[in-house]
Structure formats: structure tokens, C-alpha cells
Amino acid sequence: MFTNLKEILVKNEISPSYHRLKIYECLMNNRTHPTADMIYATIIAHIPTLSKTTVYNTLKIFAEKGLVASITIEDNEVRYDADVYFHGHFKCLTCGSLYDIDLSQLQLEKKLGANRKINGHLIKESQVYVKGICKKCQKN
Amino acid sequence: MFTNLKEILVKNEISPSYHRLKIYECLMNNRTHPTADMIYATIIAHIPTLSKTTVYNTLKIFAEKGLVASITIEDNEVRYDADVYFHGHFKCLTCGSLYDIDLSQLQLEKKLGANRKINGHLIKESQVYVKGICKKCQKN
DNA sequence: ATCATTGCAAACACTTTGCATACGC
């Protein structure tokens, strides 16, 4: 499959600098939902002058433009996903890996309790949240 | 409604010190899903010697014992909920308030897209995650 | 007297910011 990453950036109103392309490419090739730091570690081998600041800033721009989704599961790290279609995530408490999960497999009305399984992964805890503008703030 | 908070702590294997009782009481009376800092700010008026460290440590103990749920939505704050029954949360991007939402109202199979509403709150983005032990780690 | 709880200050880790430099059109 060939997609012109440069074009995607341009379509999203992001000027396609070399660094930005590399960061986006890294996210597209590496579907492990990496943190800014992981992306930095991957690319630094190819671009030794790369700064962590650039990675942070670039990911922020990508997320603002809707090019990537930022995923908050732990309070001390943000992970990034090039797949912006709505889906769930499973994080392993042992190895820290982050897997995609298909939400149609979840029956959220029932208590999504501990010790059930999904895709073979053992569930310990779950969380659903929505962000937006609350009733009160819409009026103001 | 009268519940003996002290007994609840003891049942959860937490020795019921004065500070711990106050912190738990604060969470029970104040269903706004406060952060450690908010709890600290509330209680410091009654216990001027209270330390933030104690609040952090106590909440950590509560969460470990399953007495309260810790909620991670933003990467820079953990919020606490005395209601450990599984439910969703809505966070207002404008005022920062955190509301409970009934998950049966969410139709997660469909794209939980922007500009829908739930309980009158306008949805901008959503997230579902599960934590546990992944397939690979179960084998090891 | 002993053991658990508390609290201060310092350490931590991820992220953001200010500002100077370098790059590209």
C-alpha cells in the first residue's frame, strides 16, 4: 500500500517539513501507540540532531489538526495513534503494551468487570470517558 | 442516610486514622470527582496541619484497596471517585467539571462522534480503555 | 517501647515555554 504522507500533512494544513514527515511516518509504520519519547528514540537513529521538543511540538500540532489521536490512559504519559477512527484500547499492566480493541466486543451496559477476557486479554479494570462542552457551559 | 465511614475503612483493611476518615468523608460528601489537590484544599480549612503528602498517600491506599476509583482523563491529573461501580465520565473542556454518565446511554459500536449529545452535554471526543494482563503476559 | 502515620523537602518524570539559531522558499 502506498500513500503519500506528504499529501496527508498538506491536506491537514501542516507544512510537511522533513522532521514532521518522519514523525508521521513513524506513527504510520509503528502501530504500537508510542509515546513522544518512544518516537524520539526511534527516529534519533536516523536523524541524530532531532530534538525531543520538536517531537512534542509536532505531535501536538498533529493532534490539534486531527491527524492523530492522543490517548490518555496513564496520568504520566500520552500515547499517539495514527488511527483516528474511534476504537478502544487495552493496556497490559505487566508489559505496558497497548492493543487496539474493537468496541463492538464490549458490552458496556453490563459491568465490565474484572476477570473477563477480550481478545484473550484478561480485564482488570476499565474506563470510559467523553470530553466536550457541558450543559451549563453551552448556555454561557 | 447514615453510614459508618469508619467501618467501611476497617472492612477494607485500612486503619481508620482521623486524617483518613476526613479524606474519605470528603470524597463521600463531594461527588465532583476531586483531585488530590482539591481534597487537600477542602480539608485544610478544618485540619490546618494536613500535608499534601498525606492526601496523596491516603488516596493511593484507598485506590489500592478498592475503596475508591482513580480516574485518568487528563495526563496531568488524577481524579478520585467514591463510587466504584462501573460508569462513565464526561469532562467539560470549558469549565473542567466531571460528570457521571450512564453507559447504557452510549452506543459505542457506532462512532461516538463529535457533536452528539449525552445528558445535554455536547460530545467532542471519547475514549474507552481497558487495563489488564495481555495474552502474551498470561503465558509467562 | 514499638509500630504505624504524618509531613517536610527534595527528587522525579513528562511536558511546555522562551528565546536564539538555522533552514527553506
Add this chain to the structure above:
DNA sequence: GCGTATGCAAAGTGTTTGCAATGAT
């Protein structure tokens, strides 16, 4: 040459840790 992208170092922030002091039984 001008405007944007980059990068360094420092600041910021919520949280954790080390360790001494305090408190309870």
C-alpha cells in the same frame, strides 16, 4: 531576506520518595 521550523535549556506541574518527627496503643 523573511517567516517558519528547530533545538537547547530552563521552567512548570502533579506526584512520589526518603527520612525524621510525631502519635497511638
